[in-house]
Amino acid sequence: MSNYSPLEVTFVKGEGCWLTDTKGDQYLDALSGIGVVNLGHCHPVITKNLIDQSQQLLHTSNVYRIGNQEKLAKELCTLAKMDKVFFSNSGAEANEAAIKIVRLFARSKDIEKPVILTANQGFHGRTMATLSATGQSKVQAGFAPLMSEFIHVNYDDIEAISDYQSNANVVAVMVEPIQGEAGIIIPKNDYLNKVQELCNKNGWLLILDGVQSCMGRTGKLFAHEHNQITPDILCLAKGLGNGVPIGACLAKGVASKMLTPGTHGSTFGGNPLVTSAALGVLDVFQNTNVLENVNKMSEYFRSEFDNKIKNNIAVKELRIKGLMIGIGLDSNIIDCSQLVKKALKDNLLINVTGTTIRMLPPLIITKEEIDILISKLIKLIST
DSSP states (O other): OTTOOOOSOOEEEEEBTEEEETTSOEEEESSHHHHTOTTOBTOHHHHHHHHHHHTTOSOOOTTSOOHHHHHHHHHHHHHHTOSEEEEESSHHHHHHHHHHHHHHHHHHTTOSSOEEEEETTOOOOSSHHHHHHSOOHHHHTTOOSOOSSEEEEOTTOHHHHHTTTTOTTEEEEEEOSSBTTTTOBOOOTTHHHHHHHHHHHHTOEEEEEOTTTTTTTTSSSSGGGGGTOOOSEEEEOGGGTTTSOOEEEEEOGGGGGSOOTTSOOOSSTTOHHHHHHHHHHHHHHHHSSHHHHHHHHHHHHHHHHHHHHTTOTTEEEEEEETTEEEEEEOTTTSOGGGHHHHHHHTTEEOEEETTEEEEOOOTTOOHHHHHHHHHHHHHHHTO
16 A cells, blocks of 8 residues: 655665665664664664574464563563553554553543543554544544544643643543654653643543653653653553564553453564563663663764754754754755655665654664764755
8 A cells, every 4th residue: 555655775684773775785774763773773682582582482362371471561560660561562552552541440430531631743653542642633634533532732831731620521641751753842851740740639640652752762761760750651662672563551550450351452462572572672771881872872962963063054953862863954944855865865864854853863873873973964954
């Protein structure tokens, strides 16, 4: 089906921050498969786990106990300070599980028409429920009627949420710690804390969609750790499998008790292969200095970019948290619609959202590779 418009390049090999195409040309991957291959392409730990597991057992189904799944669940819940987890195949499915949990929570409170507050410009997936939760008309276009229990409010605006305290049907708030698809929109330092305070005050559940911003992307394993809070529900995917499809919906307290046998399921969710990959990911985070590298490279990118771009009037703003990087551009000066193709010709992989260059480079990127990246960016926005 023609829902994709792929660029004219095919990659056949990857290593670290680099991809090689069918012609043998190498490209600097500053997108990580859209925030998926956080530990770099073909990381040896994840590769070994996949090879070893594939030679033993690929799949059984959740009719039976799965050792890797139970081990991963325990490690994830310990690290995230959560009680239980449901495994799926993607971030959208993790968010779907969260929405189902909220509906069951609402029924337990005799609320028949539950409302979840979500954010304008937020992105939660492309299933019918998650695109309804998404605050972007371009994602929703053509798919009406949407699910009606979502109300979109302005992001990073605590008063916009506070205004709904008198609405007895509101049962949850669902936001991204950092809005990724919107162009790396970073809220005020205390925004999530204030959202949680409102949720606690009103008996609402707080759902954090950390699909893009978690798994080390911001310099901490989970983005909300910067705020020293724990949500009621946390949704993960992307970097959790480093390229292998896995999603996770973690919950604590009353939210963790909502799903019971028969209420939800997934054929492939949490199978032996994908959980072996995710266990490898957690192993790397816990036993290497990758998070330290994220923070060092983030500061290095900021200082080098600011120093070398300060006289470029096309750049309006640098938004950066860890290695979530957004470069806001002046569309009156530069044609943003052509930047992805221009970057590709210079063997650089980026994404453009509106007037923002969005980058999610592998967390293992080095200073030398940052230097190459900045050099290519300066060339890109100077032409």
